[in-house]
Amino acid sequence: MSSIAIIDYGMGNLHSIAKALEHVAGKNRVCVTSARDVIAAADRVVFPGVGAIRDCMAELQRTGLDEVVIDVARSKPLLGVCLGMQALLDESEENNGTACLGIIPGSVKHFKGNIGQEGLKIPHMGWNQVLQRGTHPMWKDIPDGSRFYFVHSYYAVPANNNDVAATTPYGIEFASVIAHDNVFAAQFHPEKSQNAGLGLLTNFVDWNGVS
Amino acid sequence: MGLAKRIIPCLDVDAGRVVKGVRFVDIRDAGDPVEVARRYDEQGADEITFLDITASSDQRETMVHVVEQVAGEVFIPLTVGGGIREIVDIRRLLNAGADKVGINTAAVSNPEFVRDASERFGSQCIVVSIDARQVSSAEEQPRWEIFTHGGRKPTGIDAVEWAQRMVDYGAGEILLTSMDRDGTRDGFDLALTSTISNAVDVPVIASGGVGTLDHLVEGILQGRADAVLAASIFHFGEFTIAEAKQYMARAGIEIRL
Secondary structure (H helix, E strand, C coil): CCEEEEECCCCCCCHHHHHHHHHHHCCCEEEEECCHHHHHHCCEEEECCCCCHHHHHHHHHHHCHHHHHHHHHHHCCEEEECHHHHCCCCEECHHHCEECCCCCCEEEEECCCCCCCCCCCCCEEEEEECEECCCCHHHCCCCCCCEEEEEECEEEEECCHHHEEEEEEECEEEEEEEEECCEEEECCCHHHCHHHHHHHHHHHHHCCCCC | CCCCCEEEEEEEEECCEEEEEECCCEEEEEECHHHHHHHHHHHCCCCEEEEECCCCHHHCHHHHHHHHHHHCCCCCCEEEECCCCCHHHHHHHHHHCCCEEEECHHHHHCCHHHHHHHHHHCHHHEEEEEEEEECCCCCCCCCEEEEECCCCEEEEEEHHHHHHHHHHCCCCEEEEEECCCCCCCCCCCHHHHHHHHHHCCCCEEEECCCCCHHHHHHHHHCCCCCEEEECHHHHCCCCCHHHHHHHHHHCCCCCCC
């Protein structure tokens, strides 16, 4: 039996991701927590997030959980979701430029002006294809090109191409998943992506952090 | 290849039970919301929208419990609209597992509420619901205005200007219902839908009037909607969501199958 901690730093509702993880976790324990010792003791950690990056970073710093995330990223399986993915990079264009955690080299940009095609709506909202790059234990039993649920206006631009574990077409082909050692981070919401999402969460419950 | 157009079944919920109004008068019972949501999820619904039409405020809490139950077993986006007037209403629904809330009357009576809500919770969870009726005559350039209170109360506000203003205030999506078509099964008001969709950057959900699968196709191809919402054609088993999706895919629309 292992434990999965979902980091609660006051950014949005964690009910859905907790419910979805519980749904696939079997006997493994799932807890939503802001306690450093619980996160430090967990076998796996989920770093979620919705809202604006400035508020997200401010809350992480205020609670001291920024250091906790950095520690986890060095030591055990970490799943970043949505804003929890973007926060892993060096910086974001959002809120007139916001410094992020700097765990994965790269930046976060707004779709506007970067997707040439006329008529593409922002936010990028709905079910889009996730095109896997290479193999990864997190892709087990998930068909390449499966659709996941997205809702976002900013997207990650990792500096190292090797950190891109999947891309998604939306005017441009952007990095929808970043993977680096024991870190796996998705722009989409696995907890809202029905069978494909539950499959990914199942793989996370089983993942030992080796890519 | 790319972003799929969405099919969204809408469940009207009154005191915890699913109902569907035809022109908001003739209401029939179509079941338990958790059961219906689970069925739609199995059929491949891309999202589910709950419209809370509960009149009495002491039964409002019922909707929160419905959302909690559905969110515990259905892992697709859930939107809840109806009677949302205060920040606390939004917080309760999001905490119960809703992903988005639809704001309608409260946006008209207090537009700042939309700005406040989107600043607090993020645009991604704020859907502004617009109920519009055509106010121009057949010979005129088409014009639509906003109606509230289930389409009964005129406001004199132009629908296009209103949609743009709501996006400026932080709406992340527009749920657009033609009150002329709602319950008629004559198809979407395609002119209204395409006019609004072209006027705003955010996704537009077409609603009101679906009676056939061709209507869903038209809503996307001619109405330029990003998603289509329907109720009665799904509730009474005329078509499954899966049938609707296959039909739309055959029409060349990008669909999650």
